[in-house]
Amino acid sequence: MKPFIVRLRFHGDLNVFLGSGAGDGVIERRLAEKTSIKDVIESCGVPHPEVDLIVVDEQAVGFDHTLAGDAKVKVFPVNNRDSFHTEKRLQMIGISRFIVDGHLGGLTRNLRLFGFDVGYDQHADDRQLLEIMVRENRALLTRDRRLLMHAIVQHGYYPRSQNPHEQTIEVIRRFGLSELIAPFTRCLRCNAPLEEVAKADIIEKLQALTQIYYDRFRRCPNCEQIYWPGSHFSKLQKRIEEIRARVRGTP
Numbered sequence: 123m124k125p126f127i128v129r130l131r132f133h134g135d136l137n138v139f140l141g142s143g144a145g146d147g148v149i150e151r152r153l154a155e156k157t158s159i160k161d162v163i164e165s166c167g168v169p170h171p172e173v174d175l176i177v178v179d180e181q182a183v184g185f186d187h188t189l190a191g192d193a194k195v196k197v198f199p200v201n202n203r204d205s206f207h208t209e210k211r212l213q214m215i216g217i218s219r220f221i222v223d224g225h226l227g228g229l230t231r232n233l234r235l236f237g238f239d240v241g242y243d244q245h246a247d248d249r250q251l252l253e254i255m256v257r258e259n260r261a262l263l264t265r266d267r268r269l270l271m272h273a274i275v276q277h278g279y280y281p282r283s284q285n286p287h288e289q290t291i292e293v294i295r296r297f298g299l300s301e302l303i304a305p306f307t308r309c310l311r312c313n314a315p316l317e318e319v320a321k322a323d324i325i326e327k328l329q330a331l332t333q334i335y336y337d338r339f340r341r342c343p344n345c346e347q348i349y350w351p352g353s354h355f356s357k358l359q360k361r362i363e364e365i366r367a368r369v370r371g372t373p
């Protein structure tokens with residue numbers, strides 16, 4: 123067939139995925155055969171779970187839309203939810219179950235601190251991560267762009283920042299989770315929900331000062347780690363308040 127030109131404009135922060143040659147977020151592709159819009163977008167480096175809205179020649183389309191002639195395409199991220207085409211959005215928000223790749227241990231800990239259900243195994247390979255993602259219906263968090271582009275991934279996110287604190291804010295914003303934050307309800311080590319436990323039941327496991335100064339305890343039913351509002355508690359509390367404020371406000 124006759125070659126045709128597709129002109130793509132990437133909005134919002136999707137330009138983090140584009141090469142340095144696309145400073146203004148615009149990429150042109152010359153194609154010689156019918157191609158799905160999803161493949162064209164991913165050929166520009168943008169993983170499909172990052173794409174919330176695709177507009178081809180002023181018409182919102184899905185990932186399976188096929189391009190066969192000249193076209194102007196606008197691509198929007200999730201964090202750019204304006205009032206237009208709200209019914210044509212391709213991603214879901216409100217997902218609070220995650221599987222996190224082995225490089226994001228700090229993010230994992232922070233999300234668990236907020237009470238979110240986060241699967242994490244430092245030694246899992248890509249195949250195992252994807253298996254858990256599907257089996258347990260989790261969204262994938264990874265800075266491995268290729269992994270996020272895997273066809274089997276439905277929900278996922280690529281943290282922009284390298285900093286776990288900033289990554290946490292990004293994830294809470296991306297998935298709209300600020301109302302679901304429940305601090306100190308989940309084991310930071312193994313992800314199990316914590317249970318209240320009577321002091322008398324665990325007192326022999328506590329150090330002398332802890333026995334004296336604290337009365338409320340939670341225990342992980344899985345790994346038996348004991349949690350109490352100890353010296354680092356107020357520091358964590360401060361961090362949580364700061365993140366909450368940042369999520370509510372503008373960046």
Ligand SMILES: [Zn+2]
Binds near residue numbers: 310313314347
């Ligand atoms: Zn545990």
